[in-house]
Amino acid sequence: EAQVTQNPRYLITVTGKKLTVTCSQNMNHEYMSWYRQDPGLGLRQIYYSMNVEVTDKGDVPEGYKVSRKEKRNFPLILESPSPNQTSLYFCASSALAGAHEQYFGPGTRLTVT
Amino acid sequence: GDSVTQMEGPVTLSEEAFLTINCTYTATGYPSLFWYVQYPGEGLQLLLKATKADDKGSNKGFEATYRKETTSFHLEKGSVQVSDSAVYFCALSAPYGNNRLAFGKGNQVVVIP
Numbered sequence: 001e002a003q004v005t006q007n008p009r010y011l012i013t014v015t016g017k018k019l020t021v022t023c024s025q026n027m028n029h030e031y032m033s034w035y036r037q038d039p040g041l042g043l044r045q046i047y048y049s050m051n052v053e054v055t056d057k058g059d060v061p062e063g064y065k066v067s068r069k070e071k072r073n074f075p076l077i078l079e080s081p082s083p084n085q086t087s088l089y090f091c092a093s094s095a096l097a098g099a100h101e102q103y104f105g106p107g108t109r110l111t112v113t
Numbered sequence: 114g115d116s117v118t119q120m121e122g123p124v125t126l127s128e129e130a131f132l133t134i135n136c137t138y139t140a141t142g143y144p145s146l147f148w149y150v151q152y153p154g155e156g157l158q159l160l161l162k163a164t165k166a167d168d169k170g171s172n173k174g175f176e177a178t179y180r181k182e183t184t185s186f187h188l189e190k191g192s193v194q195v196s197d198s199a200v201y202f203c204a205l206s207a208p209y210g211n212n213r214l215a216f217g218k219g220n221q222v223v224v225i226p
Contacts (some may be wrong), residue, residue: 004156031212033213033214035214040218042117042216042217043157043202043214044216045213048212059213085189090157096210097206097209098206098207099162099206101159101162102159105151105159106155106156107155107156112169
């Protein structure tokens with residue numbers, strides 16, 4: 001089954017404690033992105049990747065890092081989480097840019113206290 | 114920059130009623146337009162898309178037409194069911210660059226039996 005998986009699904013942590021949210025896709029897609037969803041703001045892109053070792057900032061990259069060492073994986077790293085990073089995070093992948101459908105993971109709900 | 118505006122507020126309607134959710138966009142060039150749906154506790158799923166002017170996307174009884182002259186992509190369904198209760202997001206993707214989906218804020222649709 002074609003899918004995007006994320007782990008963990010739920011995470012409560014404290015300010016400053018480094019964490020990683022994993023994302024993996026099994027569709028051999030070139031493009032992957034991270035979005036955050038906040039009430040009243042819709043989804044906003046954090047980072048994206050066009051291929052292995054090629055990543056770039058999206059609209060709201062501050063406080064986040066990513067890496068793309070393998071095509072299927074695209075982890076999101078918060079080196080020093082802060083309460084304003086409490087949000088619902090989605091990973092997405094697509095075969096190509098533009099008109100192609102993006103496939104979304106189930107989401108990770110992060111709470112930073 | 115590219116952006117999407119959806120009508121404000123949740124939408125509550127009775128089963129078998131007609132549904133319209135308005136979406137307008139601002140973009141340079143010729144973006145692709147999408148409607149994504151998010152069911153409770155799940156990630157986003159593509160509902161329909163259109164990639165050029167006057168294209169009509171359709172799926173599961175939902176339709177939307179790409180209107181370049183009014184920069185709109187309104188979602189319609191003739192007879193909603195309780196199972197259509199979800200959050201609906203309009204989005205656009207430019208045919209270049211970072212594969213970013215620019216989302217509207219979303220509309221919660223509640224269908225009452």
